[in-house]
Amino acid sequence: MASPLTSADDEALIEEILARLTLREKLGQMMQPDWRTFRSAPKLSEAGAAVLPAWAGSAVKRALNAPLTDEQCDRSVGRHCLGSVLGGGGACPTPNEPLAWQAQAAAMQRAALRASSGLPLLVCNDSANLRDATLFPHHIGQGCMRDEGLVEELGALAARESAACGINWIFSPCAAVALDLRWGRTYESFSEDPALCGRLSAAEVRGIQRCGLPMAACAKHWVADGGTALGTGKFDMGGIGKAAVKSFGLDQGNADCDDAELRATHVAPYLPALAEGVLTVMVSYSSLNGVKCHASRALVTGLLKEELGFRGVVGSEERLFGDLTWRRQLEELEAAVGRGDVPAERVDDAVRRVLRVKVACGLLRRAAASTPAGGDAAAAASRCPLFDAAVPPMGDAACVGCEAHRAAARRAVAKSCVLLVNEGGLLPLPAGEGGRPAAELLVTGIAADSLGRQCGGWSLEWQGCEGNAFTTGTTIADAIRAVQPGARLAPSAGAASRPVAVVVTGEAPYAEGFGDVEELRLPPADVRAAVALADAGWAVVLLLVTGRPLLLPPPLLSRVAAVLVAWLPGTEGDGVADVLFGRAPATGRLSFSWPHAMDQAAAAARLKGPLFPFGHGLQTRAVG
Template sequence: MKRFALSPLAALACGTMLTACSANVSGDTRPVVSASSVEAPLTGEARIADLVSRMSLERKVAQLIMPDIGSITPEDVAKYRFGTVLNGGNSGPNNNDLAPAPEWLELADAYWDASVQPLPDGEPIIPVLWGTDAVHGHANIIGATVFPHNIGLGATGDTDLIRRIGHATAIEIEATGIEWTFAPTVAVARDDRWGRTYESYSEDPALVSAMGAAMIEGLQGRPGDPDFLGEGRVAATAKHFFGDGGTEQGVDQGDVNGDLAELMAIHAAPYPAAIEAGVASVMASFNSINGSKMHGNGPLLNDELRGNLGFEGLVVGDWNGHGQVKGCTNTDCPQALLAGLDVYMVPEDWKGLYETLIAQVKDGTIPMERLDEAVLRVLRMKDQLGMFSTEVRPSERANAGKWDLLGSDAHRSVAREAVAKSLVLLKNSGVLPLKEGANIVVAGTAADNIPQQAGGWSVTWQGGGELTAEHFPGATSIFAGISEAAKASGGNATLLAEGGVPTAGAADVAIVVFGEKPYAEFVGDRKDMVFRDEEGLKLLRAYREQGIKTVAVFLSGRPMWMNREINAADAFVAAWLPGSEGAGVADVLFGSRAPTGRLSFSWPMACDGNPVNGPQGSLFPFGFGLDYGAASEIAYLDETCAVLTAGGSSQWFAAGRLTERVKVLSKGNELPDFRGSAGGVVVRGLDRNAQEDARAIAFGPGTALDFSGPQGGNAYRIEYQVAQRPAGPVVLSSGGSTLDITQNLSVAEGKGWREMLLTEECLAGLSNALTIRSEAPFKIQIASIAMEDAEGTQCSF
């Protein structure tokens, strides 16, 4: 007899015959019910209403709780019966975000099996639903196809291509047993200093609307079509409602201020198209609108989204976003549910919130009618996905476990096409397309660097860091694609070793690949649009001095001030964040595909970072892009930049990110993004005010961390917290001086977040290198490190 997971309908049938139903599960914990035991099945809204009417208060509340897989076990799912679970950007099966794909499917089965165990008193069983951030392909999974980020897809202007990308992504998600993705982002980014600009298709609301709707149709299928939310499709999420791309100064999770109608005309504009496309869920945004956090903003979630825009689906929260509402904490926020939120994303504090919500329904703070309304929406979405009719555990579904679908040739072909169509040619003095038989040198640390070309949200949340090409099996670097194309054209391509020096006559043309290091969310926020890493600039100038033609290939999550590099290059290509299929770059450089990409964002003329959305202030306006029809020279660009000459910030580490030119090492081993393990020290992300905006550091015996960075003053200011006093000496050293801080740290134990100010009063000759050494195992949390001027100031802890 084929075994199925117990459906809610079957659970209702078993309500009066639980013993008989349970008797069939000998040797298998998944309950079985015979078809003859099911009477006249209810369907649609009648079925959902019937299920809700039979659920206990505790089970209803559990449907609104979404914990992270890093904080719950299948046993927790069986006990509490969460409605949904998620994996954050750095979460994975068995607390391993690098877990192979089969382990993801195994965990999906484990959660599903736990969620469909029999309940007493005939209470209906509701399967659990898993959501993931598949924002440019199912890129959390090693081996998946990594498509270009949205900023590149916006440059293609090709809605049919976007649908195909969505469909391919949905199939790869299905292979791992997951049913729901928190994508697409339909933010209209209007200040490119925002660290999530690359998640936006465009600064133009109309283009975002078209691309977002196309991605939803690709992920879910079209409403009314036979495959809508069926095989090869997953539930989509339009996010983040609304205003995430319009915060003051581009600050992530910040404030959006202005006339409401004018704000909605830009930032809420993509939602009618998303709703028309049948999007299953909408995610509330972290930001506030005119001072009111969106997670608690009833007039906008209820009156606008549900009322005026007519959205009938599920509203899900973002990572502890409800905890930012005035008067709320992560474990106590009835305001969010009353304002229109249906599901709380509460990664770690789920138990406290669960207990609080139950109490608030019992005492009348939350009306039962509102609770039932939210539960109905969760169950309605599950019904749309067929979870109440297919009754099949994740591994038994059509595409599950078909690992040949993950990163398949067909999907990679679509991704390669997307890369080629996303490239925008900004300058060409006749060097492109490359001549057949050309002798080419390729330079730049990004040239043969798949993690960098993939960007953030690739295998890990922030991407890059300790990732290597081994974490992207089947992917092709930009250099590998160029090398293959060069051979096919009768020429050759040589990769210049890092630190190598260009020489005269070394090549007919040099391709320099450079750009931003990977980042995600608030970690990527900037104060200006200056690209300070001069590796690419120096290479371009060096080749030009040798009389070698140059092609600049710039990888970035946004347009940036590139006047110096554009001047130094004979051709300049904006390649955005192309993902796993770097050969798509070569397709355009060698002319097998024409450059059809057009800027979906205005390219800034100035370096100060002030928003540019239209012709005024643009070096290259929205919609600009060259063809190969004719060579294009541009006038010499002004290279003066007051922001650049003023120097960099003294901040070394803040908001979860190391600033430029700051390094952290342990026993000579680098921790590129101040995360990971090296030399006996383990550093992991820690949520303080936002996701992973701080670090938890565990020192082993006789271990140390060595920090170095730009000179920014004569003192260090470190924001820290000590949960448990050190068991042995902890010593700081800088500029040849040492300072024992063991007693200071012991006093700080349990006192919450504090500031440590280190000056020459306690570290004579203090330099721009600082070491923290612990002789015994010790744990400390650090939120920020900065150098500053503090003349005559005493040290403090």
Template sequence: MPTKVIQITALAFMWLLLLATASHCVANDDLFTKHTAAAIQLVDRMTLAEKIGQMTQAELTSLGDLSDIRRLALGSVLSGGGADPDDGNSLAAWTAAYEACQQQAVGSRLGVPILYGVDAVHGHGNVLGAVVFPHNIGLGCTRNAELVEEVNRITAREVRASGMNFNFAPCVAVPRDDRWGRTYEGFSEHPGVVAELGAAAVRGLQGFDLRDPARVLGCAKHFVGDGATAAEVRLPDWEGFGAEKRLRLDQGDARIDEPTLRHLHVRPYVDAINEGVGAVMPSYSTWNGVRCSASHQLLAELLKGELGFTGIVISDYNAIDQISDDYKLAIKTSVNAGMDMFMVPQKYERFINLLTELVNQGQVPVERINDAVTRIVRVKIAMGLLDQGFSVEADPQLAREFGSDAHRAVAREAVRQSLVLLRNQDGALPLNRQQQRIHVAGRAADDIGVQCGGWTIEWQGAEGEVTPGGTTILAALRKAVGDRVTYNPAGHVPDDAEVAVVVVGESPYAEGAGDDADLALSKGDRQLVQRVAESGVPTVLVLLSGRPLILDGLEEHCEAVVAAWLPGTEGAGVADVLLGDYQPSGQLSFTWPRNASQHPINVGDADADPLYPFGHGLSY
């Protein structure tokens, strides 16, 4: 049979499987629909103002004295990346902010509690002292759904320790171009891996009963095709991030046909819906020129109709602004397309006024408003927010677990399993802790911020001691080996060193600021590695990055190369593998290219010739 026929047949088979799974979702999804009658009863008691209030999500930092939550009957509040409470960044401050917001909500006429949303995408990373887990790209290399579920179960507990009950995670994007600044938020370039691990993340966050006070509402994002946007070379509109970043993929256009969209990018949502995910967030990006947040085809017909999603469709941060310069038209377009809740951080009152006008003018049907609010309310009912005896206070027992050794032990295990041993010549690894004198080089070896990457305390992340409680790779090696470990960030190797560990990689970034045409190590990092390798001692290269980096032959100068991704706060997991206390088991969840001209490169590409193929991973 000709190759083209085989490919078409395989694609058709995959889509039939997807449809069968979607049918299963509709048949078994009663997590929210069983509460429809009760939700309708409450919605019938609401005024139009209260209904539109429920559709509105404002940001904590824009709410002032918080009284607008009660006055406008807001349905949700969020804290975006880096948006700390006025009282500072501590667990106590976050908890107090949540409780104050919830107190305002229950004081409204109908007393409907809020959903409080945060981006806890690799642990409760907004809060100082939280356990920060590896980003999804590392978890994808574990191929361990049970571990991913446990990581997200602990994330849910740390989020609920601060009271918050809504997590904008998991990201189930299928990144197909590593130059995209959100690549590390995806588990893999392969939809099957993303589907399995995304579903596991939903189970971990939500559990099997959303009334469980240690669980949170999950949100699969970003629907759909955000990992397929085409690269454009133009000046960035990310103010302050430098004109040199001319490549743009983030929030771009996915120029692919419908079968490809379904085969590669819809599949993970089917699995997430099947696990009962309570919310889906449409992408900033467009599909063949149409904004996802404005697409009736994607939101109403595909997501809600064909896939049978019964939860809340919530917009991304100010996403509807990109639909039209006419804000009223943007609101009308998005709500009629199927958006239920609107993340309008600063313009929440303007949004409410304009949507009210649209309904009164007949441009948005009341039935569409009622459908949106019914979806929101029945999710809240499923979460127990409308149960008698609901408390606005966070659970103090969960606060005692926050940042605990037990939680850090799971993160350390996640780090161990996420590492991929790319190269190991002449048995350079594992290191011999009893005999070798180990020299560590590279500023990144002693930098928690670089280990954690973006979405850590600040939206873009930051270098340095961004959060307490973690362990750097250098500190972990010193604790395990003692005074036989020396360190020089500039790479000057002492005469008595017997092996060198060089830690280099990307500085923290998030989203569009991370779009990068070259994905090359910096000039300084390259010189550092070469300087150490030229000293003559066996050299182990440890890469901290959010995607495969172009090594351009540098690996040939190193006896061993380890992809450690963005491991989070528990650098001890990296040391465990380097020292042989844990056998490396990670497998690449992304294809590793030889040079920048190969981008985009993915498993299954004809004549791909990668440096390291998808699934590659050595052990000892």
């Protein structure tokens, strides 16, 4: 069962606040528009503003990310008594620095406090789209760490960096169990194992919600979004993503499963997070047995709220209503309540949950009562505010990308790496002495010098970024050169022993349905290069930077001496080099079984004998 979240005294405060709110104020509390829509951009719809991807025009991006003015905040947040605001993928103020984020958040909070409701805002994001923030390994890599304490620590650090941007609600963890590796959100899942997903989701909730600042976590996406069938994907995103609808699509598709499978595989990972007190749950775009999850009273009201006892906010997915703007949604909802189509009790339930989250995470507190001596207590109480009204505390801007956070990320990267193959104990590589390599070392491959590929999707931009200029970090190639400055980008003569080539390959960044694929292929050019190097006498280390297991063709696998999977490690490539050179041991274990061929892309098919089973991971010891 879910945690109650609040005390009896808290509930009394919530009921008193609810009783004072008008219908318009209540409806405003239920809304969560993207703050980019508070500005005006010529010929750009609000739906378009909310999903603006990396490849959009730079002029439009600058217009949408210009700092919000007090007038814009009052016109949107204040006038409509909004309860929360969202910054979607790529949303960031200009300049993209912590103090600019804080200034914008403070402006929105002041507008909320000036509104007739006077209630502070929930400011939401998947995490900060902040340049130079610490980017940790994605969930698929964290699943390989098998370390709940470290997952909790990473959650707390991400929360603190987000709080330094004025954010107080993070859309994480993803509690999905990804059952088909072709899904574009596989890397957001901790594992194909529901029990492991549940333990790590709860650990992340603890980290986020106990970070020492007002912060709410969000378990998503309710429910069975990781179990959709191939070809049912309807990835659309309010008309913006129609180009990504594919015959082999999975994202936003339909999952067919009976009640026993639903509960054992897809509901089970939520139970530890609910027991831990997760404050919010996001409903999935996808369908279950042909019914949209958002439209299923049985799933949302019956199972989540009533049976499991969840008392926090149940949020819809972004852009659920397509091109229907949030202001129009408010108008339509008010009319529906007036007609009796939406009962007033239903509105009160939703607003009560919003207030409960604000109380539980520390945004709302009862004001100290003040009754003058000899005065009328009832009259004094009527004049006293129910709650303290102040801009919520924000985190320390100096923590963003700080040395301590990057050190924790580096430890996590090393612990998430999985060693699949290590012929003859090639790894760890000898570091050499005095900057001289113990053997000739070549570093090559499409992902060797790319922070964009290391970080993957949801990194500053919705679909991620290419190259290295978008943030601060260490590429794998630079991390290797830091250990062996003599490492070369091309073969040379005079090796002291058998030469070693580290071929760093993997996927380009993607997110959601854009990442649905028909084949789990490695870049062909890197496969050819690895085979050619092996045939030329090099000992080849295949280093995979990927958001999911990719096929290892037999001609390649039979030739390479070692295969190390770094997943999507984030900004701290030094953690990968730590494992390569034995500064840290290889301890990671697969959170997903690895397929032989495409007919094993689905988890059920891999039960019959994968190339590498769930939990596989060769171990090495740290040296020196």
